[in-house]
Each structure stands twice: as C-alpha cells, then as structure tokens.
Amino acid sequence: MPGGTDMTLRSFLWRAENVFPEREIVSRTHEGIHRYTYAEYGERVRKLASVLDERGYGEGDRIATFAWNNHWHHEAYFGVPCQGAQLHMINILLPDSHIQHLVSDAEDKVVVVDPVMLDKLEGAYDEEAFESVEQFVVMGDTVPETSLEPVTDYESFIADGDPDYEFPDVDEEQPAGMCYTSGTTGKPKGVEYTHKMYWAHTMSIMTGELGITNTDVEMPVVPMFHVSGWGRPFATVAAGAKTVLPGPNPEPADIAALCENEGVTKSAAVPTVWRGLLQYARENDVDLSELEYVLSGGSSTPKGLMRDYRAELDVEIVAGYGMTETTPVTHVAELKPGMEDLDEESRVDVRAHAGLISPGLEMKIVDDEGEELPWDGEALGELLMRGPWVTTEYFNAPEKTEARVTEDGWLRTGDIARIDEDGYVDIVDRVDDLVKSGGEWISSVEVENRIMGHEDVAEAAVVPVEHPTWDERPVAFVVAMEDVEDLEGLEEALRQRVAEEYPKWWTPDVIEFIDEIPKGSTGKFSKKDLAEQYVDDEIRGEVEEAAPGDR
C-alpha cells in the first residue's frame, strides 16, 4: 500500500520532545506551580508507558483518570495511548451513581486520581462497580490516608520506568481515549476516540484563524475530563506551543495570575469562566494583554459578555461548537474574508454563532423525514455531521448507535440548528426539546428564554403536549416572582411577548403557573420530571380546546 504510516499520537509527542525540547509545561497543582520542559515531560511519559507495558496493559485495557488539569494528567494523555492502552477521562463532577456506571461499563483497570478528588472518589467507590480496578494511583509523591486499595503514589508508580522506552507501533483504528456523554436522558454513553480521530482533530484545531501555533502559550481551562479538554492538550504539544494547566478548581484569581505570569495567548472554557474572569479583572489590576482570544463553548455565549471583553479587555471571545461524539470541535466562529472591518456589533454577531464547519467535515440540516433543508438562516432542522473525527459507534450501546448513526456515516447530533447563507451555524435547541406542531417545529428553548426575559418571571419551561390535530402543542410552566399578584395579566403579557418575536402559532396555548421547575442533578431543568408531574388530563383537555384557530 502506498498510503503512508498510521496516524497515531506518537508523532506529536516525538516532535515536541525533539523539535521543542525547551518549551515548558506549567502546571498548577495542589502543591503549587510545577514547571518542566517537553524534554523532561517526554521522559516521564515514556516512564509511565513502560510501567504500563511491564504490568501487561495494552490494547483494550482502560486506564482511567479522575483529575483536574495538571501535568500528571497530561502525562497520561500521551503515555497511556502511545503505549497502546486507552485513556478514560472520568468526569469528576458526575453524581456517584454515574461514576459507578462509568467505571463498571469501561472496566477500568487503573484509576489515576488527583489527591484533591480523593474524597469524592472514595464516596463514589462501590465494590461491585469497581471490581475491574487493579490499582489506584494518587497524583504526587505521597499516598494520603485512604480507603481505596491497592494504592500507590504516581511518582513511586513510574519511578522504575524507562525514560528511553520506545513506543510500539499502534494501529490508528485502535481506541486511544474515551469520554462519556453527559446523558441528560438515560445513563451516560461511552464514546471512544481512536488514534486517527485524535490525530485528525489535532490537525484541525491547528488550522485557520484561531489555530494553535508554536508561538502560542495555551491554557485549557476547560477540564481535561470534558471531551479530552476539547483536544487542546494534544494540539498544544503537536504545535510546540507552551502549555499552561490551571489545576484544581481554578478560581478567576488563579486564571488571571496564570495568564499574567505565563503570558497566555489562547485559552478555552465555558462562558461561566469568562464571566468570572471579567468580574475579577474589573475589581483587580490584571494584565491580560498577551491574550489574543478565548474560545467559548459548551453552552451559548452571551453577546453582552463578548462586547464587554472587546471593550474592557481588548480580548476577543469566539464561540465554538462540538460534542462528546465529535472529539469535540466541529465549528468555530471564524471571521470570513471581508469581515475584518465589520462594526463592533456585527462582529460580535458573527463571533456568537456556533461557527463555520471545520475543513475535513461535512454537515447538513434535515427535517423530520430526513429531507435536507436550505441554508437560509430560517429553516430549522436536526444537524447531521460526518467526517474523520465524528464517531460512527457508541461504546457498548448498539441500540444507540443504530438510532444515531446512519448507514452512510452521518451522526444525528440531536441538536436543532439553522444555517445562514454564509454557512454560519446556530444551535437553537435539542431535538428532544422541540415541539412538533402541524409538521413544523417550535423551539421550546427559544420560547422559554423569551418568557424568562419578562421581569416578573423567575423560571419557565416549555414542554410539548400531544394534540389530536396538531400532533403537539407547547405548554409553558412558569414560576412567577414572589411579589406578582396579577397572574392573569402576566399570562396575557407573556402571550403577547412571544407573539411579538415569533410566529403566532409558537405561542403556548396554555400557560400554567407553578411553584418550582423540577431540576436534575446538574441543576438543569428536568423536563421529563416536569411533564410527569404536571401534564395531566386536565392540561391535555385545555390544550385541545385552545388549539390555535389561525394556523
């Protein structure tokens, strides 16, 4: 075959060790700032890999991490997959029952744990669920008092490893990593990342306007247990950029200090982090002048925050999009040619999109019947994607694979999107949260956001209720502010408020006032519980009677 050698993570590590041996990895740990070079890093990665090898681990063996972003975690990022085993990054913020599900589903052999997360792991420990675990390894050079066993500390674990260990030739189709979906419905599902998927994703986030290059100082604030830290730890090494790891539960003061002291040029995190940093920068003397841009994803980024960053910090927030199933980044809100001179407001409008699809991928939006919809900035459809870093199979879940992956490799994202003429994608809702009315779709998220924009509303959730003619109609459950007395007046005001912004048939036929919206473990509204608790025959009857006559 003429087609070259396999796409594995090895070449990226090799390049950093040899071409950028003096570039640094700076790690904020429970003990303070730790600093070393890629040359030293490489030796320790090889020591870790050789120990795993000696212990007989390899293809099909999952080595789990339970940690914040630090250099030990980073060593596992390359050491585990380059040796041939598979890195399973457990989300440390999950409830105990989910952690148990993950460990038993993945059959983790080793769990490498951040000492600051030891209590949490002990709490989640369950003998049956953790049956596969042969070794706990605590990051650092001491083993704290713990009920977990057998246990050792990381430094002892790798002490006798070989710093010159040569990695085996690993097949590019072999899984290198694994993360679980957050599982808003049902149990979390495993997604595996092959070496080739990581390789392709790594190349991708080194391209384009926002690509990571060797002159960058990159700090992934996004946790390394969130879809491989959005793949940035891999790309930073591949590019030869300096890596900054913000450690346990980083507060705005920590992030600001690292940016200032280490000269961070690019960073990535969820919007909440950027809001916190702005607040901190307003109240303290912080030098963020080296920062070129911050990538914001995971949930939609408010335009007001983007505007404030430009105006107050001269830093650009750029939105992006992706999911556990897509390694994750598929879209970044790059500017297109000719947009350099847009006025501030238009520029923010562009930067707030989920973005343009990355080179190497394909996408489309489709309606209920799977028919492709136009890119006109209006049509709403489910977003489908395919490409080298879009998964085509869930772990241990053939029924989910069948439901979400088409025969020709398209992944049904479950996200409802519109695409404008320029190719910018906006994510408006989850498929499951849509109200399907008369063959058309109503975005429950947009309607509830509109309702929550009213000053007298504390919380609101919109759910579909079945209807004999229209299939489904939206019903809004609203928690009014405590001092509101005229609920009838508020109801009418909310109807008008929705109708002003959206087609009239988007207006909920029934608006019910309740005391509280039921919430799930992560604090998000649980529409499932809401529907079970409140949608009864009385509501269904009201919906049927109130059906919109003017559709």
Added chain:
Amino acid sequence: MPGGTDMTLRSFLWRAENVFPEREIVSRTHEGIHRYTYAEYGERVRKLASVLDERGYGEGDRIATFAWNNHWHHEAYFGVPCQGAQLHMINILLPDSHIQHLVSDAEDKVVVVDPVMLDKLEGAYDEEAFESVEQFVVMGDTVPETSLEPVTDYESFIADGDPDYEFPDVDEEQPAGMCYTSGTTGKPKGVEYTHKMYWAHTMSIMTGELGITNTDVEMPVVPMFHVSGWGRPFATVAAGAKTVLPGPNPEPADIAALCENEGVTKSAAVPTVWRGLLQYARENDVDLSELEYVLSGGSSTPKGLMRDYRAELDVEIVAGYGMTETTPVTHVAELKPGMEDLDEESRVDVRAHAGLISPGLEMKIVDDEGEELPWDGEALGELLMRGPWVTTEYFNAPEKTEARVTEDGWLRTGDIARIDEDGYVDIVDRVDDLVKSGGEWISSVEVENRIMGHEDVAEAAVVPVEHPTWDERPVAFVVAMEDVEDLEGLEEALRQRVAEEYPKWWTPDVIEFIDEIPKGSTGKFSKKDLAEQYVDDEIRGEVEEAAPGDR
C-alpha cells in the same frame, strides 16, 4: 468501528462550494483571464466527474493531465479523484522518451491537454506507448488541428454532465493522484497519492506560521504537474482561500500582474521564479504589498535573494523541503518562539534552512550502517522520514520499494542532511553524490559550490573515484573562465579555498581542467556522463598516488 468516516478530498470541495461559494478562482489561460466562483467551479467539477462515471471510469483508471496551472486543470484535481478515478499529472517538461514511459507505465485512459502543449504532446506521441489512451481532451471550447485522436474539447466533453452529481463514497486508501519522480538515475518511478495522504498533507499545510487560511489569496506558481503543485490547490480550496492560477509558462510580468491585480498574499515556486520576479520589480513599478510570504523549494534558495526580498520588497522568502515521495511538503523554515526579534542576517539564516519537520511526521538521520546520528548541526546522515503522507510503496517497482522503504515504514530519502539543536534540517547532498572516504562522507555538492565561488571558475563538478585505501576520493572537474592563463596557480588557489572552509581531507586530490561539464536533459550536470567520459586509468593512478597522508 468508532473511527469516523473516510478521509477523502470530497469534504474539502464540499466546504468550498457551500461555505465559500462566492470566493473566486482566477485563471490565466491561453485566451486570457478567466474568473469564476467556487459555486460555479463545483458544478463544473461535478459535471466532469459525472461524465467520467458515465463513461465507466473509476477505481484504477488513470486520467492524465498535460497542462499548466489553469482552471481546467484545477477541475480535474477534484473531479477525477472524487469520482473514484486517479489523476496522473504528467510533467510537460520531460523529454519525449520519459513521457512515453509515463503514459505506458500508468496506462492512462484519458489525457487532458493544455492547447499550448499540444505540439509537445503530438511530438511525444507513440502508438505503442499511448495504446491505453481512449480519449484526448483539449482544454477550452475548440479542438485545434491535431494528429491526436479520438479528440474532443473540454467544454464539449463535460457539456452533458450533471452539475448536481453526487460523488460516491471512495475508500481513503484508494489512489487519488500520481506523479513521477524526476529520475536523475534510471527511468522515472511512479508515486501514488491516496485520498488519505492528500487529506493529511492538506491539513498539514493549513497549520503553522505559514498555513493557508480563508483570508488568503493563494497563487501556486509551482506547476500543478510538479508533485500536485506542492498540494496547494487542495489546501486553498479546503481553507476557502481565493485561488489564482498563473497559466502557461508565466513570465515575471505575468506573475507581478496577477499579484497586483488579484491581491495575492501567499505563493510558492522554485528559487528561479523569485529571482525573476525581483529583477522585474527592480525595473518596473510593481505593487507587491499584499504578498506576505513566498515559499521557495525544489532546490536551495540563495540567502542573497532572501535578503534582497526583505530589503527591497518587504516580502519574506521561506524555504521548504519535500519530495515526490512525500506529497511533497515535509519541512518549512518556520521561525521558533523567541526568533521574532532576530537581526536580519540571523533571520535569513533560519529562513534558508530546509526547515522544521511538520507535525504528524517523524524523521531521523542515519549513517551507513543505519545508526541514528545526533542533532548537533554537524553529523551528516541520510534523512529518513515516515508518516501519513510519506509513501510506503512505489508504483510498479517492487525492487525500488524494497530498496527505499524499511519494514517499519521509514522512507530512505536518498538526501544527506544535518540537523541542528533547534531541529532545523539542512539538505547538503544526494546520497549518490557523496564521496565515501575512509568511513566518512564528503559532500560533493558543497565542495563544488565552494570551487564555483572562485571568480576564475565557470563550472565545476566533483565525483568520487575509487581508491584502494580510502574507498573513494573526490576528484574535481573544473571549467575555467576563458581568459584564465595560469591554470596551475588556479589549481593551487582552489585547493586552498576548499581547505579554508572544510576539513583538509575534503580537498580533491586531483583537479582536472576540462572544456565543459556534460549536462542532462534538464540542464543539470550529468555526473554519470562526466565519470564515463573523463575518469580513466590515468586519473585513477593520479588519485592513488596523491592520497592524503595527513588523514
């Protein structure tokens, strides 16, 4: 398998058509400037592909081009491989016998020919060699008088094609393209590029300091028949950049006009092109202000030229390296962190290296025994590379594959290189041109360049001559300037000149003055002919007697 869908060229074309439909391709043809958008381009690419499909072409069928850089050629770049057939880009500058070898070796089914190259192709035509060819297609909308048959014009050929044609799913390991090595020794050998190799190479040249992005206006002056135009036509489409194609035999005036009129930001070509453009810019009023950098490769770029570009045009020339077997780009002379503020001379020193290896590849230099050598800026060894866009098999030449590709996928480049502590590679010679003396290597190219640096020397070539003790010793054949009378004095001066710069044992023991160095078809020195003509027993005797005593 979780590993995503195949890496094919389809996604790059799709993205340009849909995300950048209004970006332009500007093509200088025999008829003048032609201009259209990626949307129009995509429709024509699909028409071409559908016609190939209808005619029964597909996997294993090679469609050849014989053309300069124009939009018809560019349509074949995507239309042929996305349909499933294979694009064979014939080097139009080869001698007739080589062209015959290429067409018969590749068994080309269709040859798409530039009208300005029709005479040349007719001259090379040979009934037996061209037996596989079922159709000649002349770019444009008319068929000139020609002896080739059956023949049609390109516009008629695609006229009934389907602009909405959907490309089939092509396997990423399927060959998409093919070029032949220039074959300085023996017949040219075919190198095939799979979809995956092109995909990886495309991503690669979109990364880093010099990566092509959507705001670029990119003009590949390097011919599209030279290793796929160094892969730039693919990356320009993938990035959504504007494409400028300089057409038949572009003169400096043409290149300057396209840069100025189209706002070219990045370009790539051999050093000769850049020398010509500089000369033109000195004598004419040219605006090259949009030009950010030009990539220079194919042969080594003089530092003087680089300095002049910086000083006179404010344009940076950056050297790169690659070969037919590597798709081709493997190295680019990027700056490393901290080099932004280098003084002019040091900066040019960096930019003149073959460069840093690209992320995703691995390399090493090895001695005669295959032992790896250090990166110390001194050790000379053969450069070996491997990675996803480094070929692991020659076409139709198993003996060559065996000689050049190791079992673990390393390609022996045949180039002798040194690597400095920073990872910058310098190519000093071809293995075949080395003089192996007493277990050490002498670079014939460096010695002859040193000799040619003397003002009384017109030409010089250094060849190895066998020696009973030292294996080989260098002999220099020198053509003196016409007015030189004291040849003995010159001989002594040349010896001193070499000894000043290199170890004493690099000095040629015998320096022979001759009238002319024999040259091959491309105008390069033919050392094979030189040795056959001039190295006789007398020379061998002289070499034996003169063996250096001080080694």
